[in-house]
Amino acid sequence: MTAExxxxxxxxxxxxxxxxxxxxxxGTILYVGKxxxxxxxxxxxxxxxxxxxxxxxVLVRVASSLEFTIVETEQDALLLENTLIKKHxxxxxxxxxxxxxxxxxCIKKERFPRVFMTRNVVKDGSKYYGPYTSVRRVTxxxxxxxQLFKLRTCTLNLSQENIEKGKFKVCLEYHIKNCNGPCExxxxxxxxxxxxxxxxNMLNGNFSSVTQxxxxxxxxxxxxLEFEKAQTxxxxxxxxxxxxxxxxxxxxxxxxxxxxxxxxxxxxxxxNYMKVVNGxxxxxxxxxxxxxxxxxxxxxxxxxxPVLTExxxxxxxxxxxxxxxxxxxxxxxxITVPQRGDKRKLLELSAKNLIYYKLxxxxxxxxxxxxxxxxxxxxxxxxxxxxxxxIPDHIECFDxxxxxxxxxxxxxxxxxxxxxxxRDYRHYNIKxxxxxxxxxxxEEVVYxxxxxxxxxxxxxxxxxxxxxxxxQLSSAMKSILKLGLEKKITxxxxxxxxxxxxxxxxxxxxxxxxRSETLKVIQQLRNEAHRFAxxxxxxxxxxxxxxxxxxxxxxxxxxxxxxxLSHFKSVKKLKTxxxxxxxxxxxxxxxxxxxxxxRKQEIEEKKPDSKK
Numbered sequence: 001m002t003a004e005x006x007x008x009x010x011x012x013x014x015x016x017x018x019x020x021x022x023x024x025x026x027g028t029i030l031y032v033g034k035x036x037x038x039x040x041x042x043x044x045x046x047x048x049x050x051x052x053x054x055x056x057x058v059l060v061r062v063a064s065s066l067e068f069t070i071v072e073t074e075q076d077a078l079l080l081e082n083t084l085i086k087k088h089x090x091x092x093x094x095x096x097x098x099x100x101x102x103x104x105x106c107i108k109k110e111r112f113p114r115v116f117m118t119r120n121v122v123k124d125g126s127k128y129y130g131p132y133t134s135v136r137r138v139t140x141x142x143x144x145x146x147q148l149f150k151l152r153t154c155t156l157n158l159s160q161e162n163i164e165k166g167k168f169k170v171c172l173e174y175h176i177k178n179c180n181g182p183c184e185x186x187x188x189x190x191x192x193x194x195x196x197x198x199x200x201n202m203l204n205g206n207f208s209s210v211t212q213x214x215x216x217x218x219x220x221x222x223x224x225l226e227f228e229k230a231q232t233x234x235x236x237x238x239x240x241x242x243x244x245x246x247x248x249x250x251x252x253x254x255x256x257x258x259x260x261x262x263x264x265x266x267x268x269x270x271x272n273y274m275k276v277v278n279g280x281x282x283x284x285x286x287x288x289x290x291x292x293x294x295x296x297x298x299x300x301x302x303x304x305x306p307v308l309t310e311x312x313x314x315x316x317x318x319x320x321x322x323x324x325x326x327x328x329x330x331x332x333x334x335i336t337v338p339q340r341g342d343k344r345k346l347l348e349l350s351a352k353n354l355i356y357y358k359l360x361x362x363x364x365x366x367x368x369x370x371x372x373x374x375x376x377x378x379x380x381x382x383x384x385x386x387x388x389x390x391i392p393d394h395i396e397c398f399d400x401x402x403x404x405x406x407x408x409x410x411x412x413x414x415x416x417x418x419x420x421x422x423r424d425y426r427h428y429n430i431k432x433x434x435x436x437x438x439x440x441x442x443e444e445v446v447y448x449x450x451x452x453x454x455x456x457x458x459x460x461x462x463x464x465x466x467x468x469x470x471x472q473l474s475s476a477m478k479s480i481l482k483l484g485l486e487k488k489i490t491x492x493x494x495x496x497x498x499x500x501x502x503x504x505x506x507x508x509x510x511x512x513x514x515r516s517e518t519l520k521v522i523q524q525l526r527n528e529a530h531r532f533a534x535x536x537x538x539x540x541x542x543x544x545x546x547x548x549x550x551x552x553x554x555x556x557x558x559x560x561x562x563x564x565l566s567h568f569k570s571v572k573k574l575k576t577x578x579x580x581x582x583x584x585x586x587x588x589x590x591x592x593x594x595x596x597x598x599r600k601q602e603i604e605e606k607k608p609d610s611k612k
Contacts, residue, residue, distance in 0.1 A: 001063050006046040009066060013039040018070040019080045022063040022092070026457070030063055031092040031292075032084045034077040038068055055292055059092050078328050082303065094269075094289050094303055103138050105129040105203060112158045112182045112192050115151055115199060117142060129203040132283065145202070148214070148236050149195040152179050204277065204315075211237065254342050258309060258316040261350040262301045264291065265358055271304040272350045272357070275312055283312060286357050298325060320347055378418045378517050382463075385518040386501070386510075388490055392463040393417050395521075398445060398476065399467040399529035400430075400438045408433060410445040411533035414461075418521055425532060439475040442466065447479035450489075460489055467526045469495040470502050477504045494526055553597040560586050564594070574598075 001022075018038045022031040035041030045052075045060050071077050085093050108114045109125035117138050121128055132138045145151070152158075156168055168183035180187035194213075201209040214237045221230035259274040269291050275283040287304055302325050309316075318334040320343050325335060338344040379391045386392075395415045400408070414424035428448065433440040446464075453460060466476045473493030480486055486504075493502040499519065500509035512519040567585050568574040575598050582591035 001046075001060055001066065003046055006042075010039070010043070013042055013068070014070060015039050016070050017072070017074045017077045018068050019077050019084065020066060020068040021084070021090075022059060023065045023067065024062060025064040026454075028457075029084075029088045029090045031059055031090050032081055032088070034074070034081040036074050036077075038070070042066065042068075055092070076328065078302065082306065085303075092292050094291060094300065103132050103135055105132075105138060105141065107196060107200065110158075111160075112152055112187075112189065113196050114153065114155075115142070115145055115196075116153075127200065141203070145199055146178070148202075148210075149199060150178060150180050151192075151195065152182055154183065156183055158183055254346065255318075256316045257318045257320050257336075257343065257346070258305075258314050259320040259343075259346045259350045260301060260305060260308075261322055261347060261354055262297050262304070263351075263354045263358060264297060264300075265361075267291070268361075269297075269300050270354055270357060271301065271308070272354045273304075273308045273312070274346065274350050274353075275314065275316070276346065277315075284353065285312070286353070298323065301325060302327060322347060322351070375417050375419070378521060381516075382418075382518045382521060385512060385516065386463070386490065386492065388462065390462055392461075392490075394459065394461040395463045395465065395525060396449075396461045397465040397467065397525040397529040398442060398449075399526070399533045400441045400445075401530075401533040408436070408441055409533060410441055411529050412445065412449055413525060413529045413532055415521070415525055420528060427532075438468070439471055442468070442472050443475040443478050446476045447482065450479065450483050450485060454483065454485075460485065462490065464489055464491045465522055465525050465529075466491065466493040467496075467529055468493055469500075470507075473502050473504060480504075492522075494522055496526075499523070553593055555593045556590060560590050 015037050017034075017036050019032060019034050020038060020042055021029050021033075024030055033041065045056065069080065071080060084090075103117050103119055104121060105128070106114075106116055106118045107127040107129075108116075109127070117135075118128075153173060154171065156162075158168075162168065163183065163185045166184070170179075170181040170184055170186070173179040174181045174186075180192075182189070182192060198210050198213045214233055218230050218233040218237065221227070221233060254276060257276045259272075259276060261272045263270050267290060269289045271287040271289065273283075273285045273287065275285075285308065287308060289300060289304065291300060301321065305319065305325075305327065308314075317332065318336055320336050320338060322337065324337055327333065327335070336343060338347060379393060382388070383391050393416060395418075397413050397415075398410060400410045408430035410428040410430060412426045412428070414421045416424075426449070428445045430441045430444060432444050446466075450460070464476070464480075466472050470493065473491065476491055476493075477486070480489060480491055491504055494500070495502065495509070498511075499514075500511060501519075501522070502509050563586055564574055568577060574594070579591060579595065582594060585591075586594070
C-alpha cells in the first residue's frame, strides 16, 4: 500500500476499537492487528518512518489492501484478533515455534487400563497427562507409579468373555510380582480401577488423596494381622512422601496457580510457564514466539497465556504474572503480581529459567555461526554473485528437447538447498507450438508452471535458470511478465558456449570464474535439466515407434497397442511373452493376431536372401 492508498482509506477509518487486516493482491491475510483507536493505529503505519521497524515497512510495501472490523471494547478486539490469528495463521503475526513432539503419560481407555509414555495423542477416549519437556521426569513418575501400584503392561484384550473362556495365561510379570494377573481373573476389576483413580490423583497433583489411600490400605492389613503386606505398603508410603517432597516448589500454602514470565531477545520472545498444583511443580514449559510487528511484552503475554493454559488443560484459578494484564472473558481468574512471599519466589524461579534458556540459545546460535555448513556457504555465495535480494534455497531450471520439430518436450528440475529435489521434477509435452520453435516452447512451459503454482498457492522459487541465451530468456520473461511475477522471481539464462549468465534487464552478460561455486551449481542445474529432457524425449520417441509397429498388426488398434506397451514396456519383451499372458491382457482374438504376426516376422527373417 502507498501513501496515496492510505489517503483514500483514511476518511473511512473510525476513532473506535476494532481489528484491522492487511491483505496481499491474492486476498491472503498477511497481518491481523487490534487497536483501541483504529484511525490512529493505522495512521502510524504511514507516518514518520524514521523510527519504524524494517519488518513494518516490508508489510506495508507487500500489502495491497486493508480491511477492518469495529467492536464494542478493546477486550473484544483482543478476542477477535486471537480468533483470526488462529484461523488464518498470517505470515507477519506471532508464530509459535513449537515443532517438537513432547512425551505424555497415557492412561488407556480399556478394561484394566495400562499406564505408559507416548508421543502420539490419539483421540480414543484415553486420558493424557502432559506434555512433559523432560523424558527423564516422565520415567521417574512412571517408575513411582509402578512402585506404588501393580499394573498390567500387556496389550491383551481383557474382556470379561475372554477371561471367562481362559484364553490367557499369566506371564513373567505376574511371577516377579509386578502384576496381579487380571488376565486370568486373579484381580478384581473394581480394585484395579481404584488404583487407576489414585494414579489420576497423583498425576493431577492431588497427593493427599494418594497418601490417604495408602494409609487406609496399610491400616487394613494391620487389622487383618498381615504385617508383611502392611510393611510393604509403609515402604511405598515413605517412597511416595519422598517423591512428593522433591516435587514441592516453595511451601504447601501455595495452591493451584499458573506462573508466567516473559523476555524478549532480538527477533524472538520467550514465555516460561510453570504449572503448580497443591504447591507441587507438575510441569514447566518454554514457549518461543516470533513477535514480528507486535513488540509489546504485555500483548505477547496476553496472547501466550490462553494458548498455554489450553495446551496443558490448566485447572488453576489464579495466574502469577510479572506485570498487570487484562484477559477477556476470564473474570473468574485471579491475576496476581506478587511483590513478596512464596508466589514471588515462584515468579523469580520462572524468570531464572528464562535467563538460562536464553543463554543456552545464544550459545547454540554462536556454534551454528561458527560451523557454517557447506550448503549455507554456497547459497550465500550465489546470493552475492547474482545480487539477489534473498538466499536462493529454491531454484528451478528449464530446458527444451525435440528432433527436427518432432516430439517436442520440455523439462523442469528443482534444486532445494543446492541439491536436486527429484520428487519435484516435471516433464512437459508441448501443446500449443507447432514445428521446431524453442522460443515459443519455452514461453509455454514457463507460463504453465507458474500459473499452476499461483493457482494452487504454492511457494515460488527465488531463482529460475533458463538453459539458453538471450533469446530463450526473453521468451521465458514474456510469461513471467504476463503473470506479474517479475518482482517476485529472479530469472537468468546461461549460454552454452561461453557459460555466460544473462539477466532479463541487462544486455551485458555476467562472466563468473570457472572455479566459482555459483557457476558450478548453475551448470549442474543446466546439465540435470538437459539429461531429464533428453531421457523423456527418447522415451516418447521409442514409445511412439513401438506403438506404430504394433498398430501395423492387422486388427490391432491404438487402445490395444497401448495396453500391451503399458504392461510389457517394450516390443522385445512382448515378443517373448507367453500366450497366457497375452490372453490375460488383451483377450483370445487379439492375442492370436499378435502371435501370428511375430511368428510370420520370425519366419521371414530366417528365409535365405532371394538374390543369392
